[in-house]
């Protein structure tokens with residue numbers, strides 16, 4: 001049986017997969033992200049491709065219908081809302097599960113033809129703070145290094161990242177590198193002890209949101225120890241004195257770490273030239289996430305440890321195509337191809353290229369604000385594409401109520417029953433992994449193909465095609481006359497050529513004559529390229545900026561809830577929930593509780609704990625473990641209302657966001673906890 005060369009649809013590592021129609025799944029030995037490795041989720045992909053629960057035909061108000069009826073209705077409702085209330089009255093909420101071609105078409109329709117920027121994505125929950133931090137420091141959204149840097153580093157600092165569970169193959173690559181080079185040092189900075197900690201030489205059990213105080217302390221230590229690279233900063237970096245001054249004002253006691261722990265970490269970082277700092281949701285998902293990112297970037301810029309082999313900051317993306325989405329502007333504050341929405345010249349380039357009747361002139365609503373606009377009646381028509389915001393957003397009961405208030409809601413999904421689909425007027429069946437064709441970009445800027453190896457079930461269609469058909473019905477048929485994903489990819493590359501006179505990091509010229517069908521995994525701007533090796537950044541003066549960041553004043557509630565993910569589940573379990581093997585890992589909703597707190601609460605292993613905030617309540621099984629510090633709780637977010645009647649975790653989390661990125665603070669929510677039922 002022949003196997004199809006494709007890409008895993010789960011995390012941002014972007015592993016190559018060889019897949020067969022009988023469910024055979026193998027790691028692709030030739031893919032440069034994984035070299036044949038797969039994690040538990042990737043290896044179980046063959047167990048998740050059955051048709052149980054699939055949405056097979058369009059539905060209007062719960063009844064099966066044909067595509068023409070459904071698409072006519074969607075186009076008519078969106079057009080009517082725009083005509084009566086203006087373009088700001090409609091919104092798309094998309095997903096890092098979408099392929100780049102899907103994202104490109106959705107972004108083009110909203111920003112160039114509807115004329116608003118109300119398209120945001122669940123990637124807002126994933127890496128928006130890194131995007132904002134990159135743009136502040138580098139002048140564009142650039143991941144400087146490559147996966148090879150992680151293997152070449154002498155010191156890896158993992159901040160707010162349970163790589164072992166959330167990016168397992170990258171973790172495996174680092175573990176193998178450490179095995180080969182035992183001198184490699186790994187420091188894990190996390191309020192919680194995780195599976196990743198097992199690989200680390202040192203675990204710094206930092207206070208929640210103590211990261212700015214820590215990296216500001218490190219910056220001051222580096223300067224005092226003579227480690228400032230005056231040549232590099234003098235030639236290539238602005239804002240140095242201001243950032244150092246702000247760093248000195250921080251109090252490292254706010255980290256919750258001992259002076260001995262701090263000094264050992266600072267000394268190790270200062271003495272190691274080849275240091276890579278990896279960070280993900282523990283940094284990004286915070287009300288000060290962007291400042292945390294810049295506190296990290298400041299240390300690399302101050303020492304010139306960026307753009308070199310084995311040295312640099314490295315933001316890993318959560319979703320399989322979070323990176324591709326940001327490349328084509330699938331966020332409410334971006335244009336396409338790393339062009340700036342607030343720059344009139346950039347807008348003109350895009351509008352001319354699209355030959356569009358309009359172009360949005362101001363940022364749209366970011367995820368949390370978008371659903372608040374649903375609640376307050378601004379949004380009259382909403383299209384949710386391949387995601388489940390009624391479960392995944394903070395204060396999710398309010399989000400569900402907000403969606404229910406919107407006059408017209410359409411969802412495109414592979415599954416029929418989801419918490420969000422239950423609130424929609426129209427359901428459109430989309431093709432899923434293994435059934436659709438397109439590209440994704442992983443955390444190291446590598447574009448790989450997802451390829452279909454299964455027939456589309458029922459009358460399901462790819463998202464780009466559904467969006468294009470609605471666009472045509474809204475009067476834009478010529479601009480959306482795509483016949484296949486390759487046409488869209490070619491247009492995306494051509495837009496890059498049209499904008500080539502504008503200084504940006506994104507450079508797709510390597511794909512200009514690409515054989516789309518046979519596309520091999522390739523990085524932009526070219527394979528193995530590291531940015532900033534020449535000290536050239538993308539602010540108008542060509543320099544980077546260190547940003548003065550101030551550590552937040554931390555409150556000390558009785559309990560802080562940290563949320564996250566399990567090793568064997570993906571988001572709201574749409575696919576991974578189908579595999580008994582994956583479900584057996586951690587079978588029911590739980591909360592990690594420190595043993596001292598458990599004693600205080602009178603909780604035994606397996607007791608039901610009521611975790612409550614001013615937003616809502618959930619009941620969770622107590623998992624008593626010293627992995628969490630006293631006063632902290634941890635709960636995974638996977639279980640939906642359809643899988644538990646005891647309240648979902650995001651009913652409890654607060655809709656607080658970072659002021660620069662709009663990313664929700666899902667890692668530190670003030671809650672109460674009490675025993676609901678002893679075991």
Ligand code: SF4
Pocket residue numbers: 008009010011012013014015034037038039040041042043166167168169170
């Ligand atoms: Fe898929 Fe990520 Fe696992 Fe690779 S590490 S197989 S991309 S889930």
